[in-house]
Amino acid sequence: MYYAAIQQATQSVENLYTLLDKAEQYAQAQKFDVSELMTSRLAPDMQPFIYQVQSACDYLKGAAAWLSGQTPPKHEDTEQTIDEVRVRIRKTVEFCRSVTAHQYQHAVERHVRLSWAPGKYLEGQDYLLQMTIPNLYFHLTVAYAILRHRGVDVGKMDFLGPLSFIDG
Secondary structure, three states, X not given: OXXXXXXXXXXXXXXXXXXXXXXXXXXXXXXXXXXXXXXXOOOOOOOOHHHXXXXXXXXXXXXXXXXXXXXXXXXXXXXXXXXXXXXXXXXXXXXXXXXXXXXXXXXXXXXXXXXXXXXXOEEHHHHHHHHHHHHHHHHHHHHHHHHHHOOOOOOHHHHHOOOOOOOO
């Protein structure tokens, strides 16, 4: 379960490449700097697009690491350009794809401690289902919504990415 869940979430983060490509094409066609999209927000009190991508990457790499008995790689959250965002995604995806199914063997037994809940922990399954998946998809959805709100032609299939259809 853990390997499959992380691999699906990894694909979801990887789908951000399509959104970034479309954002860049839209900015070029409309003759404005794509950095305007990278700093766009849905509402004044919400974080911008780049933050949403950083957060999605953080939840994903955190889950891959903690559930496989590792420490997550550190990313400094200094991205400011679309190319830097692509690098962040690439590093996250590469790390998550490097974790093997065998490394998740004891994920259900792992205790995941969060810095903002001292003295407490979540068991592996609760961490995945209550923390990782909801937060990861929240940030991915907000990133998608920011681009849609700004007029970028992204659709549901861009968000979902490739599906594994079988002929028959």
